[in-house]
Structures are given as structure tokens and as C-alpha cells.
Amino acid sequence: MNGAHSLVKTLLASGVDTCFANPGTSEMHFVAALDQIPGMKCVLGLQENVVTGMADGYYRLARKPACTLLHCGPGLANGMGNLHNARGARSGIVNIVGDQATYHRPFDAPLTADTDGMARTVSQWVHTSTKSEELGRDAALAVRAAKTYPGQIATLILPADVSWEEGGIVADPIPPARPPVVDNYAIENAARILHNSKNVLILLAGHGVLSEAQSLAWQVASATGSTVMADYVTSHLARGRGRLQLERIPYGMETAIKTLSRFEHIILVNAKGPVGFFGYPGMPSEQYPSSAQLHTLTRPDQDPIEALKGLINELNAPEVELPDPGVRPYAASGKPTPEGLAQTIAALMPENSIISDESISYGRGFYKFTHAAPAHDWLHLAGGAIGDGMPVATGAALGANKKRRVINIQADGSAMYSLQSLWTQAREQLPVTTIVLNNSKYNILIGEYTNVGAVPGDTAMSMLDLGNPGLSWVNLANGMGVEAAQARTLEECADLRKSSFNKNSPFLIELMI
Amino acid sequence: MNGAHSLVKTLLASGVDTCFANPGTSEMHFVAALDQIPGMKCVLGLQENVVTGMADGYYRLARKPACTLLHCGPGLANGMGNLHNARGARSGIVNIVGDQATYHRPFDAPLTADTDGMARTVSQWVHTSTKSEELGRDAALAVRAAKTYPGQIATLILPADVSWEEGGIVADPIPPARPPVVDNYAIENAARILHNSKNVLILLAGHGVLSEAQSLAWQVASATGSTVMADYVTSHLARGRGRLQLERIPYGMETAIKTLSRFEHIILVNAKGPVGFFGYPGMPSEQYPSSAQLHTLTRPDQDPIEALKGLINELNAPEVELPDPGVRPYAASGKPTPEGLAQTIAALMPENSIISDESISYGRGFYKFTHAAPAHDWLHLAGGAIGDGMPVATGAALGANKKRRVINIQADGSAMYSLQSLWTQAREQLPVTTIVLNNSKYNILIGEYTNVGAVPGDTAMSMLDLGNPGLSWVNLANGMGVEAAQARTLEECADLRKSSFNKNSPFLIELMI
Known part of the structure; x- marks a missing residue:
């Protein structure tokens, strides 16, 4: 079994069954392996930023990583804009980048580039496979990294000869690490602040804006008179009837500052302290008052459900209905607004x-x-x-x-x-x-x-x-x-x-x- | 004068009068400066790989660098594919990348990225300006780097506050370094080989395939019975009537190996030893015989004209007409071939x-x-x-x-x-x-x-x-x-x-x- 076969079989065994691709010469053994091993859905994109962006969108809905197949450093470069976005969205992607054969790299052929250096700017995990025997294990580790909560960009660089040489070994799936446990002190601290203070904002981001977390946050807010908002930078919000009428912090710096001006405490649920998209002359970076205190209930790599349930328990907050969003609007007419x-x-x-x-x-x-x-x-x-x-x-x-x-x-x-x-x-x-x-x-x-x-x-x-x-x-x-x-x-x-x-x-x- | 004004004025003073751009928020002070200072032709591209590729094509014809204007790390990433190509073409580009304000960078706003790390993968020169007072000088150094023979990618990273703060100083142009002098020993060595050996290939690349160098190489070849070819990887060839009927080394590995099999010596004029675009199973990386000797007459950063003239002098090679390319073809008809x-x-x-x-x-x-x-x-x-x-x-x-x-x-x-x-x-x-x-x-x-x-x-x-x-x-x-x-x-x-x-x-x- 060549390396490419062990790679495809390991990906399938690890639950990765969709490949977004724009391959080139150095990826042909991978492509040939796909012909011989059933089970991988292949989707072609005509430019790599489409490929990586599709993998991001796929993860947000499927909640499991797809793999990509890109061609050498420049193919990776073309897809880096949307890998940057996917990293911001905390999506999981097994980002496979074919590259020059190991022995050919010193000759500096035209497509030779610092693929590893490029990958590091947009990935949480980067590894270059160097032996067909190790490619299966490397792939299982890449899938593990991509699945690490809430999702990571795991770039596996694949020299062509590692694909085509014999000796491939299919690896068993490696379970991802559990999210770091929720900090009980953070729960107690949040409960104390919610209990003692007015003008508290519960700021949700990441998995904190999905359906269940919203309801739990609303339960906390209802019991304590606090406000719930979503971060402006949010990849995936559950919305509409049956969900909380969450608003995001506005984009505009002045409006955001005004919106947040009344808060004395901000409890961060998978969020960071809200800052401007850019710096502006004469403006602060932070959108919240300098007097406000930030309290991390959960970091982005922690489970907000567990923490919010703990907080509800700590506060003895009763179950509560979500507010009704009112009547569904009618279609408007006339000139677009x-x-x-x-x-x-x-x-x-x-x-x-x-x-x-x-x-x-x-x-x-x-x-x-x-x-x-x-x-x-x-x-x-x-x-x-x-x-x-x-x-x-x-x-x-x-x-x-x-x-x-x-x-x-x-x-x-x-x-x-x-x-x-x-x-x-x-x-x-x-x-x-x-x-x-x-x-x-x-x-x-x-x-x-x-x-x-x-x-x-x-x-x-x-x-x-x-x-x-x-x-x-x-x-x-x-x-x-x-x-x-x-x-x-x-x-x-x-x-x-x-x-x-x-x-x-x-x-x-x-x-x- | 703010930093952006000093930047634009320095660029113009250094002869950079064309800007290929796709700007964003962090570049607005630069854009505003262009409105107030006449003389910069601005060309918008609707995606950054178009922007950087245009700057490459511009350089190949104008033989002087344009500047680009890109937006943050991800905007640079989008344009890196064609910066990689421009580097391969040895084109000169003053690659300006706007970025987060210096004081805003620690807040890790969404568009914050390792801009410097990205730039290093495709640039010969990278610098991040940190003070408005220094931006003019930094720009003059960037132009100098871009103009360094035969042309380089010089990336100047421009935090927004360095653009908008006052204190800008226009800098005088800084002349680029002269190309490293031609090695007389290399000329003597090439002359000796051309004199003593049969089956010598003179391989041209870079500026060696422009019109004058071709004629000089033909003069050498005519006097010595050697062969002249162009590297497959060539960015800009002078061709047609009045130029040498140069062929490139073929792309296909087997054909290339066959074409080069008879050569015992290869004299490199701004070229490298020819290798495959990729490695292939069971094939060598080199396209030339393992018994062939490579001799560098000029490296890509040296002037081939000076060296070829020296070689002609050493060989006493007489002036000679270029071969006639024959009759101009007629237009063909029928199904495309x-x-x-x-x-x-x-x-x-x-x-x-x-x-x-x-x-x-x-x-x-x-x-x-x-x-x-x-x-x-x-x-x-x-x-x-x-x-x-x-x-x-x-x-x-x-x-x-x-x-x-x-x-x-x-x-x-x-x-x-x-x-x-x-x-x-x-x-x-x-x-x-x-x-x-x-x-x-x-x-x-x-x-x-x-x-x-x-x-x-x-x-x-x-x-x-x-x-x-x-x-x-x-x-x-x-x-x-x-x-x-x-x-x-x-x-x-x-x-x-x-x-x-x-x-x-x-x-x-x-x-x-």
C-alpha cells in the first residue's frame, strides 16, 4: 500500500469523508487513490480560496471536518484568506497541501516555496510528513487536531514521494482532547457579580451563540436582570423563532462604545473583550468603558453549556420561556432598502x-x-x-x-x-x-x-x-x-x-x- | 505632513508613479494622500492576485517597479500566488501592505495576522514601519530593494497609525546597489571550455534571454560551435524577426533529458542547472546528464551583457548575423490545433x-x-x-x-x-x-x-x-x-x-x- 492509500483510508476511518480540492501534479497519487478507495466525496473548486472557504462552510453545518487538497505553497497561499477566516470561525479543517518530493526540494524548482512558513500563519497545527510509513499516523493526528474543540486548522504537508512510496500503514482514529474543564471559581465569580451588580453584560461568542447556550444565557439574564448580547465577530448564530432575539455589538466604533457604555461588568462566554475592527485616530481600541471589568466564564476552547448550567445552578435560576419575537414580517415592496x-x-x-x-x-x-x-x-x-x-x-x-x-x-x-x-x-x-x-x-x-x-x-x-x-x-x-x-x-x-x-x-x- | 503624504512623495521622488491597489480601511490615509498629491496613476484590481500579477507584468515591460496597495495580512495572502510568480520572474515590486495600527495589534482584532511571516515567504526584503518620521526613509529603502538588479519583491508593511500620524519626512531616492561584478575567472573558464570541448550548451535565463544578450550568445556559439538554448522557466523572451530562434528546454522530463543528453558542459548565463518542474517516481531531479559539468558564467543577479562581451573578447569571436527565421507563416485554417x-x-x-x-x-x-x-x-x-x-x-x-x-x-x-x-x-x-x-x-x-x-x-x-x-x-x-x-x-x-x-x-x- 502506498502512502496515498494509507492516507485516504485513515481519513475515512477517522470520519473525514468529504474532500474539497484543487489538485496539481504533486497530488496525483492522492487523486488516484480516491479512484480506488470508495467513500470520499470530492468537490472541485476552481480557485483555492473557494476550496478553503467551502471547507469552512461545511464544518459550520456538518460539525465535522472535511479535508482539502491544495497544490504546493502557492496553492496554499491562494487559499489562505479563507483559512484565516475559518480560523476566526474556529472551524475544523484537515488542510492537506501536496508539495515537492522530499529529494526534489533542494533543487528549488519553480513551485518550491516555504509551505510550512505559509501554513503556520493560518493554522493551529502544521506537520510535514516525511515517510510513507508515518503518513497514516500523521493523518490521524491531523484529524485529531482539526476536531479539537471547537475546531482547528490542521495543515498536513504531503511531499509527493511520501504519497507514492510503498509502506503505508492505515492508522486508527485518535480521539481529540476534551475541552479544558470549566473553572468553578469562574462560575462562582460570575454568579457573585450577577447577584451583586447591575449593568452586567453577558457576551456570547463561538459555541455560546448556538441554540442551547442562548437559552441558558437567557435563563441567567432573566434571573439576574442582566443583558445578553453576541459578539460582532460571530461565525454561526442560531436565530429566528424559538431562539433568543440576540443582537450583536454594532460594527461602528462610536455606536459600539455607546451601546456598551452603561456596563460595569462583562461576563465573557467564549468571547473576548470587544475591540474595534480597526484602530481609528483619537479612538480607544476597546469598545467597553475603561471602568468596566471583564470576567471570563469560558474561553473559546471551553464548553459554554457546562459553564452556563453551572451558573444556573449556582444562581438557582428558574427555567424561563424565551421572549416571543412577534409577528413574522410581511414582504416589503418598492425600491430596495x-x-x-x-x-x-x-x-x-x-x-x-x-x-x-x-x-x-x-x-x-x-x-x-x-x-x-x-x-x-x-x-x-x-x-x-x-x-x-x-x-x-x-x-x-x-x-x-x-x-x-x-x-x-x-x-x-x-x-x-x-x-x-x-x-x-x-x-x-x-x-x-x-x-x-x-x-x-x-x-x-x-x-x-x-x-x-x-x-x-x-x-x-x-x-x-x-x-x-x-x-x-x-x-x-x-x-x-x-x-x-x-x-x-x-x-x-x-x-x-x-x-x-x-x-x-x-x-x-x-x-x- | 502625515506619514502617508511622506510615503507618496518619496515614492514619486524615487520614480514609482504607478500603484496597483485593492485598499481597505487601514489604507484610507494613503488613498487620501493620493487625492492631494498629483502624479500617481492608480489601478484598481478586484482581487489581490490580480493586483500583484499586474505589478509583475508592469515591471517586465516598464523595467521599473510599481507599488501595490494591499489590505492587511489576508489581503497580502490573496496576492501571494502572483508575488511568488513575480519573484520567480525576478520582477521588482514595492509591495505595500497596510496593517492594523501599532497600538491596536495586541488586541487581535479579526484582520490581525502574521503579516510579516506571510511576507517573508514571497519577498526578498520585508520591513514594518513603526514611526511616521521613518516612513519616508523606509519607502526609499523599499524602492532601492525593489530596483536591486534584476528586480526584487520589497514588502513594506504600513500600520495605519504610521500613515496618519504627523511628522512625515520625504526621503531622497537611494540608488540601488550595482550588480556584483562579473568574475573574470568565470569568463576565462567558459572560454577555455568553449575552446576545448564539443557539446557545450550555453543556457540563457533571466536578462540573458533579452535581445542584446541573445545576439552576444549567438556570436559566442557561432565562433565555437556550441548550442544556445533558453531555460524553460523564463519570464520574458525577446522573440521574432531580428532575434535569435531560441528554443526553451522542454517541460516534459523525458524529452528534456533526451534534449540535454548530448551535452558535456553547460555554461549558465543567469540560469541554474535545469531540473524538473516536479520529481517523478524513478526519475532524477536533474535534466542534464550526471556526467555533464555546470559552469556559472553569471548568476541571476549579475549582468549577462558584460560577461558575454568579456567572453567574446576572450574568444576573439567575430561579429555575426543572426540566422534568418525564414518566411512569416500564413494563417492556418480549419479545426484548431x-x-x-x-x-x-x-x-x-x-x-x-x-x-x-x-x-x-x-x-x-x-x-x-x-x-x-x-x-x-x-x-x-x-x-x-x-x-x-x-x-x-x-x-x-x-x-x-x-x-x-x-x-x-x-x-x-x-x-x-x-x-x-x-x-x-x-x-x-x-x-x-x-x-x-x-x-x-x-x-x-x-x-x-x-x-x-x-x-x-x-x-x-x-x-x-x-x-x-x-x-x-x-x-x-x-x-x-x-x-x-x-x-x-x-x-x-x-x-x-x-x-x-x-x-x-x-x-x-x-x-x-
């Missing part, structure tokens, strides 16, 4: 939809109007590197076994980063409805520019404007085999959405905003 | 055209049929990371001041890596004619797969085939504002090409092969 679009999304989304939200500036207020939608999952850009909305939507559809409708609300500038995702959606016949918000500019940056100086001049606009020439998203989608249509009103957008929800295939709506 | 396409390109290309060749497997034999075309420059992928053909074509058109026709011969799979380039071509109204070779597969990999095993099965083909759904390059180009048409015969392709050569705007031909 953020509020109208959000209402229409809430009005029309099927039960159990998945929203992949890379709406950037347009979508900042979407939450308020979608609390009363049916239960759904809302996915965000968690690392700040634009270009994950479309790949995450694609991977999420596969992570949900194509059984749930995915709605990708997508800013146009960010969409151009990884538009190749549409082709994979068409190839795999995925139930993804994409709404591209076509405003023909990097609107967020025009806002940021005005914070800096005055109105952007010609030179600045040459870097901020996407309108010359205008992008036709209908043509772009059609070019990759995805049906598409343009909408200029919310009614047109709603009609297109309704008809797309009846199809088991992707559809793109270009909404002119 | 590599030979027919090459002939038609040679038949129709305007004098002084620029070819950006990322034709991968289809174009391996193009040279033979294009020696008798008018004088032209031929650009290749020099780092092996696919996705540079379109960005390099775009940047080359700008590097040649839009005055020369650029013909981009482009494989479809590679084209999908950086198709956003077409939008910049439309925006800047560049004279680029793109011929996308649509075969709907990663043909090179199907070849490599058959080297490994047998015929690719269903799983392998799911990773190697681009035909389901088929890509429509006409739609994709139109979606980005570029006129396009499909051709199924060489005549149709020729007619479209001729009409595109009369336009000062981009045009894309989707050639079904």
Missing part, C-alpha cells in the same frame, strides 16, 4: 434556512427585522477577509447534505473575490439562492474615507468605485452555469426568490440597490 | 506585440511556428503558480503605456484563477486581446494522472474536468464589460483577432479546442 430587504428575507425564508451573510455595510441592521423569521442559521464572516460569503454558502449547502435552503446575501465587491464558487454550486446542483447587492462600489470604504478626510476625489474614487464598467452578475452567473436574473424592486426580488426556493439548483438574483 | 494557432498568431500579430502566454499544455510547441513573426516580447509564467496570464497581460499593457498590442494566450483552468483581470482591462481600456483556450479540463493533470496510474475514474475526473457545467467565457467577459465572441475554427479566431487589433480596448476570444 436594507430594512425592506431584511423584512422580505424574513417573510419568505423556508424553515431551517441557512443564511450566508457577506452583505458588509448594507446588512448591518438585518437582525432587527429577522428575529421573527422561522428558525434558521446565520453565518457571518468571522475573520474579516472579504470573499467568504459565496464559498461558505457552497460548503454549508454540502454540510447540510443539500437538504436545507441556503440564502447568500452578498455584497458585490466581496463577491468578486471568490465568484468561482458559483461554478461549484452549479456542478453540485446545490440549493443556494444568492442575492448580490449591486451598488457598484466599495461602499464601506467610502464611509471609512469620509472618516479620514472629505469627499473622495478622482484618484480615491478610482480605487473605491466598481461602476466603470458596471458588473453584470447575470452574465457572470450564466457564464458559470448558474441561472440568474436582475431585480430592481423588492417585489421582483421576492418573486425570483420564491421561484428559486422550488428548485434543487442554484439561482442568483442581482439586486440593484 | 496548437500548430495552426501558433501559425495564425505569427501571421497576424502586429509589430512589437506582447504575448502573455499561460497556455500550459496546449502551447508547448508554439515557439517553433512563431520565430518568423515580427519582433515581439513573449512573457511566461515564471513561478509555476497558475493564474498569472491575465494579470500579467493587464499590467504589461500598462507598462507599455497602452502603446503595444498585448495578446494573452490563456488556458481556461488557469484563467479562472484571476478572471477579475478582465474588469481592469475594460476600466483602463487596454489593448489586450485574450484567447481563452476552452478545452473544459485541466488537461495537463489528465496527462500527469496517466503517468501515475491508468485512465482517471469518476472520482478523479470530478477533480480534473471543467466541463460540467461548461464555462462560457463570452458571458464571463461580458459580465466584466469586455467584448467577446466564440470561435470554433482558426479562421473565425483570425477574423476576431484582426478586428480586435483595430480597437483600443480589450477583446476576448473563446476558442473551442
Whole structure:
């Protein structure tokens, strides 16, 4: 058995049965092994940032890692933006990077690069296999690292000769480490603060914003008069009817500071102290008052359920119903507005939809109007590197076994980063409805520019404007085999959405905003 | 004066007057400075690998560095594939990466990354500015590094507060170091070998394949009965009438080994000993006989003209005419073939055209049929990371001041890596004619797969085939504002090409092969 065979068999034995790939010459023995060993679903992406972004979206829904297959250092580099985002989302990925044969590396052939150095910038675990005999064990360790709670990027670098040489040994799965135990003192401390203080914020992030943790946090808040919010940087929120009407800390620095100004204590549940996305002249980094105290109930690598249950127990907090989100909104009409679009999304989304939200500036207020939608999952850009909305939507559809409708609300500038995702959606016949918000500019940056100086001049606009020439998203989608249509009103957008929800295939709506 | 102003003024003073950009929030003070200081041409790319690839193409033609403007570590990561290629091409780029404000970095906001670590994997020079007062000097040093012969990637990391704080000082240009002097012993040694031995190959790469060096190498070869060839990995060859009919060492390992088998000595002119692109089972890494001796006349960082002139002097080699390339081919007709396409390109290309060749497997034999075309420059992928053909074509058109026709011969799979380039071509109204070779597969990999095993099965083909759904390059180009048409015969392709050569705007031909 060659190394590649032992690798594929070990991955399958460890429960990794989906491979997002864009292979090259050095990966051909791996590809050949896939032909001979049944059980691995292979999904091709036409650029590596699509590949890695799909693996992120897959993990968020499937809650188990997929593997990738990338080609040498530069192939890894192409996918690093979305690995950075996946790391921010704390997704688990077994990131396999084929590389030059061990003996060929000293010759510095063109694709030779510091693959290990690149991988370290976006991975929690990096290992280069050097012997076919050890590849199975290395793969089992990589899967273990990827599964380590709540999920990690584990990069396994695979020189071509380690794939093709004989001597491969299939390794048994290695169970991941348990999350570090919850600190009883942290629970007691949080209970004391919640008991004694007013103006306490319980800030949720990571697994703390999933359904069960929300209910438990609400139970704590109801018993103590504290407030519950979600971190702005959140990869996956459970939302809609049956879930808490959580709001995120606003993106804008001034609004965030104002929102948090009244809190004296912040109890962090898998969250960090909230800071600005960027530093701004004359502004602090922190969004919370300098007088406020931060208390860590759980770090991101700990189980929030156990801790919140402990806190409820400590407080003797009674069970409580979640607040009712009110009446489901009606679809709005007329010229598109953020509020109208959000209402229409809430009005029309099927039960159990998945929203992949890379709406950037347009979508900042979407939450308020979608609390009363049916239960759904809302996915965000968690690392700040634009270009994950479309790949995450694609991977999420596969992570949900194509059984749930995915709605990708997508800013146009960010969409151009990884538009190749549409082709994979068409190839795999995925139930993804994409709404591209076509405003023909990097609107967020025009806002940021005005914070800096005055109105952007010609030179600045040459870097901020996407309108010359205008992008036709209908043509772009059609070019990759995805049906598409343009909408200029919310009614047109709603009609297109309704008809797309009846199809088991992707559809793109270009909404002119 | 703030830091950003001192940076822009220093760049202009140092002769850097073109900026390829995809900025974000942390770059807004730089963008604002560009509005206030005239003289910097700004070119927007809709994804960073387009931005860096354009800077590479620009350098190859303009022979002076442009700067880039990228957003934080992940923006750099997105552009690293083509920085890797630019490094392989030995292009000079002042690679400016905006980053978190110095005081904000410890807070680990989402876009915080190991920007320095990323940059080191693709740069010869990396520096993070930490004070506005020093930014001008840092910029002058970066330009110096980028201009260091034959060209280097100089990455200047620019924390936002270093841009916006006052105290900036404009720095005078710092001249780059002279190339290390040519080694007289190396010249004498080469002369002795050329004098005493048969079966000597003079292998040219880097600046050794430009026009003057070719003629000098031919003068040496004519006087000594040696052979002249170009390295396979070559970024920029002067070709056509008035230039030497140079062939490159073939890509295929067996063919390359056969081609080089008769040589006992290889004299390296800015080249390295030729090795395979990859290692293959049972094959050596080197393409030259183990008995052959390698002799370095010049390293890639030395001036080949000086050395070749010294060698001519040492050998008393007489001046000699370059061989006549024969009659210019006629345009071919019928179903597309590599030979027919090459002939038609040679038949129709305007004098002084620029070819950006990322034709991968289809174009391996193009040279033979294009020696008798008018004088032209031929650009290749020099780092092996696919996705540079379109960005390099775009940047080359700008590097040649839009005055020369650029013909981009482009494989479809590679084209999908950086198709956003077409939008910049439309925006800047560049004279680029793109011929996308649509075969709907990663043909090179199907070849490599058959080297490994047998015929690719269903799983392998799911990773190697681009035909389901088929890509429509006409739609994709139109979606980005570029006129396009499909051709199924060489005549149709020729007619479209001729009409595109009369336009000062981009045009894309989707050639079904």
C-alpha cells in the first residue's frame, strides 16, 4: 500500500469523508487513490480560496471536518484568506497541501516555496510528513487536531514521494482532547457579580451563540436582570423563532462604545473583550468603558453549556420561556432598502434556512427585522477577509447534505473575490439562492474615507468605485452555469426568490440597490 | 505632513508613479494622500492576485517597479500566488501592505495576522514601519530593494497609525546597489571550455534571454560551435524577426533529458542547472546528464551583457548575423490545433506585440511556428503558480503605456484563477486581446494522472474536468464589460483577432479546442 492509500483510508476511518480540492501534479497519487478507495466525496473548486472557504462552510453545518487538497505553497497561499477566516470561525479543517518530493526540494524548482512558513500563519497545527510509513499516523493526528474543540486548522504537508512510496500503514482514529474543564471559581465569580451588580453584560461568542447556550444565557439574564448580547465577530448564530432575539455589538466604533457604555461588568462566554475592527485616530481600541471589568466564564476552547448550567445552578435560576419575537414580517415592496430587504428575507425564508451573510455595510441592521423569521442559521464572516460569503454558502449547502435552503446575501465587491464558487454550486446542483447587492462600489470604504478626510476625489474614487464598467452578475452567473436574473424592486426580488426556493439548483438574483 | 503624504512623495521622488491597489480601511490615509498629491496613476484590481500579477507584468515591460496597495495580512495572502510568480520572474515590486495600527495589534482584532511571516515567504526584503518620521526613509529603502538588479519583491508593511500620524519626512531616492561584478575567472573558464570541448550548451535565463544578450550568445556559439538554448522557466523572451530562434528546454522530463543528453558542459548565463518542474517516481531531479559539468558564467543577479562581451573578447569571436527565421507563416485554417494557432498568431500579430502566454499544455510547441513573426516580447509564467496570464497581460499593457498590442494566450483552468483581470482591462481600456483556450479540463493533470496510474475514474475526473457545467467565457467577459465572441475554427479566431487589433480596448476570444 502506498502512502496515498494509507492516507485516504485513515481519513475515512477517522470520519473525514468529504474532500474539497484543487489538485496539481504533486497530488496525483492522492487523486488516484480516491479512484480506488470508495467513500470520499470530492468537490472541485476552481480557485483555492473557494476550496478553503467551502471547507469552512461545511464544518459550520456538518460539525465535522472535511479535508482539502491544495497544490504546493502557492496553492496554499491562494487559499489562505479563507483559512484565516475559518480560523476566526474556529472551524475544523484537515488542510492537506501536496508539495515537492522530499529529494526534489533542494533543487528549488519553480513551485518550491516555504509551505510550512505559509501554513503556520493560518493554522493551529502544521506537520510535514516525511515517510510513507508515518503518513497514516500523521493523518490521524491531523484529524485529531482539526476536531479539537471547537475546531482547528490542521495543515498536513504531503511531499509527493511520501504519497507514492510503498509502506503505508492505515492508522486508527485518535480521539481529540476534551475541552479544558470549566473553572468553578469562574462560575462562582460570575454568579457573585450577577447577584451583586447591575449593568452586567453577558457576551456570547463561538459555541455560546448556538441554540442551547442562548437559552441558558437567557435563563441567567432573566434571573439576574442582566443583558445578553453576541459578539460582532460571530461565525454561526442560531436565530429566528424559538431562539433568543440576540443582537450583536454594532460594527461602528462610536455606536459600539455607546451601546456598551452603561456596563460595569462583562461576563465573557467564549468571547473576548470587544475591540474595534480597526484602530481609528483619537479612538480607544476597546469598545467597553475603561471602568468596566471583564470576567471570563469560558474561553473559546471551553464548553459554554457546562459553564452556563453551572451558573444556573449556582444562581438557582428558574427555567424561563424565551421572549416571543412577534409577528413574522410581511414582504416589503418598492425600491430596495436594507430594512425592506431584511423584512422580505424574513417573510419568505423556508424553515431551517441557512443564511450566508457577506452583505458588509448594507446588512448591518438585518437582525432587527429577522428575529421573527422561522428558525434558521446565520453565518457571518468571522475573520474579516472579504470573499467568504459565496464559498461558505457552497460548503454549508454540502454540510447540510443539500437538504436545507441556503440564502447568500452578498455584497458585490466581496463577491468578486471568490465568484468561482458559483461554478461549484452549479456542478453540485446545490440549493443556494444568492442575492448580490449591486451598488457598484466599495461602499464601506467610502464611509471609512469620509472618516479620514472629505469627499473622495478622482484618484480615491478610482480605487473605491466598481461602476466603470458596471458588473453584470447575470452574465457572470450564466457564464458559470448558474441561472440568474436582475431585480430592481423588492417585489421582483421576492418573486425570483420564491421561484428559486422550488428548485434543487442554484439561482442568483442581482439586486440593484 | 502625515506619514502617508511622506510615503507618496518619496515614492514619486524615487520614480514609482504607478500603484496597483485593492485598499481597505487601514489604507484610507494613503488613498487620501493620493487625492492631494498629483502624479500617481492608480489601478484598481478586484482581487489581490490580480493586483500583484499586474505589478509583475508592469515591471517586465516598464523595467521599473510599481507599488501595490494591499489590505492587511489576508489581503497580502490573496496576492501571494502572483508575488511568488513575480519573484520567480525576478520582477521588482514595492509591495505595500497596510496593517492594523501599532497600538491596536495586541488586541487581535479579526484582520490581525502574521503579516510579516506571510511576507517573508514571497519577498526578498520585508520591513514594518513603526514611526511616521521613518516612513519616508523606509519607502526609499523599499524602492532601492525593489530596483536591486534584476528586480526584487520589497514588502513594506504600513500600520495605519504610521500613515496618519504627523511628522512625515520625504526621503531622497537611494540608488540601488550595482550588480556584483562579473568574475573574470568565470569568463576565462567558459572560454577555455568553449575552446576545448564539443557539446557545450550555453543556457540563457533571466536578462540573458533579452535581445542584446541573445545576439552576444549567438556570436559566442557561432565562433565555437556550441548550442544556445533558453531555460524553460523564463519570464520574458525577446522573440521574432531580428532575434535569435531560441528554443526553451522542454517541460516534459523525458524529452528534456533526451534534449540535454548530448551535452558535456553547460555554461549558465543567469540560469541554474535545469531540473524538473516536479520529481517523478524513478526519475532524477536533474535534466542534464550526471556526467555533464555546470559552469556559472553569471548568476541571476549579475549582468549577462558584460560577461558575454568579456567572453567574446576572450574568444576573439567575430561579429555575426543572426540566422534568418525564414518566411512569416500564413494563417492556418480549419479545426484548431496548437500548430495552426501558433501559425495564425505569427501571421497576424502586429509589430512589437506582447504575448502573455499561460497556455500550459496546449502551447508547448508554439515557439517553433512563431520565430518568423515580427519582433515581439513573449512573457511566461515564471513561478509555476497558475493564474498569472491575465494579470500579467493587464499590467504589461500598462507598462507599455497602452502603446503595444498585448495578446494573452490563456488556458481556461488557469484563467479562472484571476478572471477579475478582465474588469481592469475594460476600466483602463487596454489593448489586450485574450484567447481563452476552452478545452473544459485541466488537461495537463489528465496527462500527469496517466503517468501515475491508468485512465482517471469518476472520482478523479470530478477533480480534473471543467466541463460540467461548461464555462462560457463570452458571458464571463461580458459580465466584466469586455467584448467577446466564440470561435470554433482558426479562421473565425483570425477574423476576431484582426478586428480586435483595430480597437483600443480589450477583446476576448473563446476558442473551442
